[in-house]
Amino acid sequence: MNFSRGFLQWAAAGLVALAILLRAVGLDQRPVIHDESMFAYYAWSAMRNGHYTHLPILHGPTLILITGRVFSWFGDSIATGRAWIAAISLVVLAAGMGLWPRRYRWWFAPVLFTSPILLYYSRFLRNEMLFSAVLMVGLLGAARGISRRQSAALWAMPGAACLIGLIAIKENALFVWATLASFGLVYAVRRLVWRGPARALRPRRRRRPRPAAPAGPPARLQRGTYMNPSYETVVKGRPGTVSDALSSGTETPRGDPAGVADAARESWLPTALAWIWGAALGCGFVYFIYHVTTGPDSRHALANLASSWTYWREQHQLHRISGPIHYYLPILLLYELPALLLLAAGLVWDAGLRRRRGLVYLGAVGLWLLVWLAWIPLARVGFIARVGEFLHVEPNGSMLVLGVIIAVLLAWSILQLEQHRPLASFIGWWAACSLFQYSSAGEKVPWLAVHIALPLIMMLGWVWAPRLRTMGRRGRALVLAWLVLTFAVALRNDYFLIFQGRDSDPRERIVYNHTSPRFDALCRQLLSNWEVYSDEIPLARRRVVLIGAPFWPGVWYFRDCNWVSPAQAPEALGEGDDLIIGDQSRLEDLLRRVDMAEWNALRLSLRNAWVPAWPPGRPETDTWAESLRAIPAWLGYLGRALPVWWKYYWDREPWTPTGEYPIIAIEPMTMRR
Incomplete structure (x- = not known):
């Protein structure tokens, strides 16, 4: 499908303007809910008193400190507090676009820009959007920092700093670190053990007719743009020729091992130093944030950080705000149904590309069913019972359905590793881990759905981008039509959620602890x-x-x-x-x-x-x-x-x-x- 460059530029500008408009209009109209009032009040107190003593119940101090500073600059109103959260949510969108394949990122931008879950909490004074913005910048920096780009060192430093600095925003950083560590372990095992290319698992390429070979010499020779040096130039050593450079030693031949080693050393050394400096910067930021918020009961910054972590862990153990393990599935289906259906269709298509790929998906689901059946009689046995109690899981129907979804996501992630697509593989791994981590956590609240919806939407682009490359015009038109439908349904939900007063109505599952x-x-x-x-x-x-x-x-x-x-x-x-x-x-x-x-x-x-x-x-x-x-x-x-x-x-x-x-x-x- 070919669109003019001007049309594409206007469409992109319209999407960006729409994303800003949806996040900027009517920020003062919605009542201030219970949690928003806590963050806003303590930020206001920090502005008035010049100091904030960290309260673990409010998670990391970063949100309070920044909001207090914003209040001192622009006035202490709830609209001001929500406005800077809306602004930081645009960073989430920009970084998300950067993590998608470049060719088709604007195809899926409407889904990301108008996601009702992401939009609602982009207008909400809480940690979720700040955490997501720093996380997405960290992932973008890490993805480009480990690449072979010339700018890898420039990206590595903010990537490392953001991924470490997450703990100063919210203790959910532990979930992110666990996801990164587990994926790194799987990736290392894949590189060390599974070296051979599993060609039977790769999608069959669509055969396209090759153009006939042109008669005569190649076009580059006809144009005279490339000619091999003559015998006299190389052997006889005329002045200023290649032989002079070889004999003088001023230029290393391309195949020389020493030259390759020097080039490799020059490329990875700045990047490694950037990673180290970024990690040091992130640790320094965390120490600074917890140091400036110490109170009379906190001896030093590390004790302040430990108290925050201890409180968060105890709250999840207490099951303070309980809910079934499928708590987030109805919320996701209610607000992101068209996008999830498109994601499911892409996974089904991926499984059908080759018989053995389908067997990988079936094998993952079958393995989970065997584990679940074996789990039922052992659920009350010693160690297994303690693990189930710690994770708040049990072998019921909800866990069965959730496990099937997670198994499919993990199967797709592993298949992407085989295709040498590590970033796509990580996105799928992140989606699966987030779904399990937040579903099994003791505290169930709607705003945590942000951390599940975001990786699922990111995964949507990586699932469909390879298919769009090989599709014909009709297939692309069908996908584009479904994306337009998803965009329209999301806009309808956004309209009623923002402009029709449902943002404080308990009929909306996303609303929690609201104010009438x-x-x-x-x-x-x-x-x-x-x-x-x-x-x-x-x-x-x-x-x-x-x-x-x-x-x-x-x-x-x-x-x-x-x-x-x-x-x-x-x-x-x-x-x-x-x-x-x-x-x-x-x-x-x-x-x-x-x-x-x-x-x-x-x-x-x-x-x-x-x-x-x-x-x-x-x-x-x-x-x-x-x-x-x-x-x-x-x-x-x-x-x-x-x-x-x-x-x-x-x-x-x-x-x-x-x-x-x-x-x-x-x-x-x-x-x-």
């Missing part, structure tokens, strides 16, 4: 009214009482006020109280003692309940025997549930009404002036 629009509107209206009379009563003299769950995000909204958070509701309200807001259960007794002629009580919800995972009527089974007997009931249930699921997928029409978390806000009938 009514609570947000109340806080903004009160602050606006108080600001009008700030000359008479400054905000610092406005007394706000926060009790229970509204503490977050209430602290961020009323950060400039005189807020308090007692453990219990006060016995009575005083003249100096401007707002009392808290859980309904804690304020009911106070509300009975309040003179309603002087005080106004508002009943609202802090947040709404989530939609249950399954529509009603699902068969309940406890054992495999019961599950087998219930197969007809399951088939009937799935048939009835498909229309319900489709309505939810397309229109987010919930199958059950959503509940509420009731709170009460009490304010004076007449505002203090």
Whole structure:
């Protein structure tokens, strides 16, 4: 498919403009949720106090320090905090484009630019986008730093620094390091043990008719651009000829071993030094970040880092925010379904390119099935039981499905190694490892889906690029049509998610621990009214009482006020109280003692309940025997549930009404002036 250069340039510019627009519009409209308020408040405190003492619950200190600096430059609003996250998310897109094959990177750019999961958390004040940006720059630098490019040394230094500096952003860096180490081990084994080319596994090349050999000498000889030196020039040694250079020793012949060794030494030495300097720079950055955030309980930076790591590990062991091991699969299917279908089609095509390639996929899935069947009777046995408890896994149906997906991804990754495509192989390995790591982690929250969706989208480009090279015009048109469909569906999801108020609606699976629009509107209206009379009563003299769950995000909204958070509701309200807001259960007794002629009580919800995972009527089974007997009931249930699921997928029409978390806000009938 041939497009003019001008059309391609305008299309690329339009995609970039669209990516920026989707991330920049309406950043102040969405209510500030629980987690955002924590990061924003501590960044604001760091700006005011000039120091931040690291809190392990907020992960690495880098986000807090940068956000505090941004607040000092551009003002302390949630829009400012989200804006710099939106800007850093563009680095994720740019680095992702750099990791794709150059020829077809713009084919898959719309999928990356409009991914609903990546877009939603690009407008979200949290660690995920900063972590992803540093990770992608690190991977891009590492990929080019180990290449034979002349600029390898320039890329190696930021690559090493970013991959090490990840730990100062979030402790999930351990997952990345484990992925890199395991892939490096597999790659080393492949190079040392499996040396022979497995030609039977390689895709058959499409045979193309060769042009007839031209009669007469080659065109380069006809043009006179290349002529072998004459006998007199080489042997007789005329002045200024090649023989003079050979005899004088000023030029090393091309095949001389010494010359090859010197050239190789000159090429790898700067790159090796760049890797060392980059690693030192990354370690220095980590030490600096944890050193400047030490508190009275931290003796030095390493103790600060250790406390962060210990807290993160304990939270995953506690299973604090639990969920099934397939927790992220519905989220991925809900928001990235067309892209995942295209990825699945590419893997099926890859398996069918040659019979033995298909056997590799079948062998990987079959091996997993054998492991899973052997796991069932041994799940309660000593060491295996402890490993299963540590990884939060057990041999159930969810683990079976997840393992099949991971086995297919790993099979594709290994096949790419055989084809000498190490970068493609790593992308597949990264996707498989991320899916397992975050699915088995003890804490299940929607924003971690970013770390699964990103490698899967990156893998999409590497799966289809080789196929597009060998396709005809009709095949490319079909793939392009599916990419356009994926782009259109993603844009539709993005529109409703951003511009139609669903970004704080529990009908969206991606929304978690949100704040209701009514609570947000109340806080903004009160602050606006108080600001009008700030000359008479400054905000610092406005007394706000926060009790229970509204503490977050209430602290961020009323950060400039005189807020308090007692453990219990006060016995009575005083003249100096401007707002009392808290859980309904804690304020009911106070509300009975309040003179309603002087005080106004508002009943609202802090947040709404989530939609249950399954529509009603699902068969309940406890054992495999019961599950087998219930197969007809399951088939009937799935048939009835498909229309319900489709309505939810397309229109987010919930199958059950959503509940509420009731709170009460009490304010004076007449505002203090």
